[in-house]
Amino acid sequence: MLRKDLESKSILKVGGAFDAMSAKLVENSGFDAVWAGSFAISATHALPDASILTMTEFFDAASSMSSTCKIPIIADCDTGYGGPSNVRHMVQKYESAGISSICIEDKTFPKQNSLLENGKNDLLSEKEFVAKILAAKEARSDKNFIIIARVEALISGAGMNEALKRAVAYENAGADAILIHSKQKTPDEIFEFTDSWKGSAPIVVVPTTYDSVKISELEAHKIKMVIYANQTLRVAHMAMSRLLKEMINADHISDVKDKMSTMQDIFSLQEMYDIKNKEKKLEEELKKLGYIN
């Protein structure tokens, strides 16, 4: 489904999520896929985005999204949680949970968030990262399980040539898509990259810092997927912070009502009404079987 979309649509819009509810909201809003982002998932655990949470915890979050959503889940798997053997195990685990795609990045483990000022952004050798892609490719059982290779050369300061060289190497090794990441305020280096790109693997971007870039510009530069990775997290953080401050100081809380969804909205997301419908259906079946008059 994700592969088909990548071929047929001009650009895929992917929304970031950190739990099943945020993933469901991404789906309900019309996005093409969900990004199970490690920065956001770490944040909801109140832990640094620095390989502190383990694969198990990231997997649990992505797997819970996958149980809930019909649109594809793309799991942000950081550096792949170790070497090729870890990547192999990871791909089997994620694929059997119904997750559609994983993304791994070419930094050393343990990583730090790419946008942290003065953060550590050491690149893994091309050879070692290629080994991870080969392992991922060998481990998947379905070719439609999409392997995204994230190039951190621009973030780390290794430069455009290195970024392009690696992107070529990763596609050759079997990556189905290339995520080129940047922490610039403008999309200039991203567009320089895409304009020089001769490969056939679709290009993916995450415009967290260059957020004024237009969809039409992305499309014009042959970008096939845009990920809004952490905005859901950040809007939830602000909304809760503000509400809590208001509530701690309020004499009564009825004024905050219009900033909040209703209980009914939440019941609906949880499919509480579905439980009631199924109870009714069950009663009818029990009637047919003679257990209820």
Place this chain on the structure above:
Amino acid sequence: MLRKDLESKSILKVGGAFDAMSAKLVENSGFDAVWAGSFAISATHALPDASILTMTEFFDAASSMSSTCKIPIIADCDTGYGGPSNVRHMVQKYESAGISSICIEDKTFPKQNSLLENGKNDLLSEKEFVAKILAAKEARSDKNFIIIARVEALISGAGMNEALKRAVAYENAGADAILIHSKQKTPDEIFEFTDSWKGSAPIVVVPTTYDSVKISELEAHKIKMVIYANQTLRVAHMAMSRLLKEMINADHISDVKDKMSTMQDIFSLQEMYDIKNKEKKLEEELKKLGYIN
């Protein structure tokens, strides 16, 4: 700490949370304690508040809050996940994870959310619920682990006398506090309850439906703890829903910036800067030991 606060403060304000980040925000906003609510936790898993998630999953959420927060965590434990043996196991597990208090309610298992229209709200027999309180009391190792008994008689339609009779029985059995729940739009029946209450256990309320009640009124009616159980969840739900709809339709997303916290706000919550400080400190120690010049 929670017991001390119950004795010394006029009224405790408790904020609802569903993961470590929301719990941390509750703490940062000045609340006295965190309510790890089962409705909200179920919602973030996109699953009904109907005993679908298991104790393990509720525990994981509460335990993650407890690792993050300095203020007490009060865990909403629904009906106690079974009979007295389950409650015993549960209390030991929650207490060793550093959680300060559990709350159990006198409905039958599996339960449904108390505020669901036409929801199932069957009461457990008083005897069986008293057995659970006795088991909880026997299982805790520290008397300051607070056992809250939640009376559902008003929700279920069993009436005021039943509510009072049960509250007395639960206090006699060892409950440290009584949560009296109501789904009325006004606090009238709550106040009728508290005005008739002769016990010495502190009274706790959750004004989700009667949200215009004033703190001063609660205090006047001898209520010692007010829980804002699900507002954080509902404001996050609305904020994300709106932002996602805006983003799916936007040509660029820079306009949404002022509705969101910054990356730096999140880094700060995650203590990313703390990691960097600790790295610096480590470098100094390695210097002292002669490993770095």
Place this chain on the structure above:
Amino acid sequence: MLRKDLESKSILKVGGAFDAMSAKLVENSGFDAVWAGSFAISATHALPDASILTMTEFFDAASSMSSTCKIPIIADCDTGYGGPSNVRHMVQKYESAGISSICIEDKTFPKQNSLLENGKNDLLSEKEFVAKILAAKEARSDKNFIIIARVEALISGAGMNEALKRAVAYENAGADAILIHSKQKTPDEIFEFTDSWKGSAPIVVVPTTYDSVKISELEAHKIKMVIYANQTLRVAHMAMSRLLKEMINADHISDVKDKMSTMQDIFSLQEMYDIKNKEKKLEEELKKLGYIN
């Protein structure tokens, strides 16, 4: 696969397991399927077989077996962890993890082990258990996901007629197989049951107490599946107990060697050598790509 086997084979032999290693050994020994038994799984957690562990923990064990084994996993799901809604959620979760079958029993929740002397063995009403079977049937997406209904009427003392009546009702409701349980020292009541059985659902037995019964007798009485539920656990328990007592008193431990598998046996079970083979294959691929000379 399980359904096919039930149709084609004279009798299926199923071995009990409590973790992935014991499941793998069951598979390696030639059994037709693995029984992920709740008694044994509880025991490895050193917790009573009394609904103390949650579905999450039982599921994790069964799911880990399913990742490891090629033969079908049959998950012992006790009473179904609640009512019909819980069973529905459970079936979806187990089926998506690749587990082939679940077994639920008609006792009240929380249950106690059926073989505990003077244990509590209250039966759930037929109507309520039929509701669980209906829910299970509706929740599965593949008809080859096998629903086994376990009849506890003989254990609870409700008698042969009740056992037969319930077995008929459960088959009518959609159960794919009937497990008739007994705690007698002889198979007499089991054979009385099977000889009176007119249904078409295959019959399953667990001869823990009547262990001198012969396979040929089971076949003669039209029994299609025999489960050796807890012998692996019990032999491991005894072997470890003895070895530990020997080791605590020994001056040196080389004498115990022939009672233990070698490190190489374990490496082989873990597929450590497979990791080494895959490393070699990876090296060859890296050579082809020019990364290694």
Place this chain on the structure above:
Amino acid sequence: MLRKDLESKSILKVGGAFDAMSAKLVENSGFDAVWAGSFAISATHALPDASILTMTEFFDAASSMSSTCKIPIIADCDTGYGGPSNVRHMVQKYESAGISSICIEDKTFPKQNSLLENGKNDLLSEKEFVAKILAAKEARSDKNFIIIARVEALISGAGMNEALKRAVAYENAGADAILIHSKQKTPDEIFEFTDSWKGSAPIVVVPTTYDSVKISELEAHKIKMVIYANQTLRVAHMAMSRLLKEMINADHISDVKDKMSTMQDIFSLQEMYDIKNKEKKLEEELKKLGYIN
């Protein structure tokens, strides 16, 4: 308790375990502490001992042992699951779960089992491993939480001098004990190490390969702790393998009875009888309160 024992006893005997039941058996047999070994825990998941399982899964196993046992749990934490930040998080997590001690080894991540023939045994630089010990020391809140540094220099072929140099460095950095590991068939290099050792940190050994060494010899060479790391696993593996082969071929299984513990033995380990006693006690309390006549 572990520190006190290290000071007062001539030598501590530690038994390996992989789940709560095996840990309980270690305790019941009179050992001083439990070794929650990563090789054995990986094996029960049927996964290679090659950093494939995550800290979460190793932690769950150790934590489950800690809930069950009164004697100290020593958790084998491989390389510490990353860099100093990971070790810091790990120590906090393990310490709050009541685990008494962690052991980390100076190999690179991902590791391979030290006894695997032709396995990868690359050493981490001394500086980087010292950084992990410093982080562990800083992270613990109680000085009695014991940090064991495992020296792999002899395993990796770096030689005796390197082993001694590193042991000194690790003690200087704050390690409470030094585990010196060897894969020789005789204890010669271990005794060469201990005879040259001038430090005051107690020495720990794991005589898996040199299993004919006598306790009296270990004591004579100033060794303070001996860990029988994986014998429980290996005896369980062999006992189950043999029994399963016997059962698959048997016409009836009553002959295997004397190789297995009884159901009652297991009930006793699980404290099933304790549940029944507590039920009785509860009944008495309910009588006193007037709920039962």
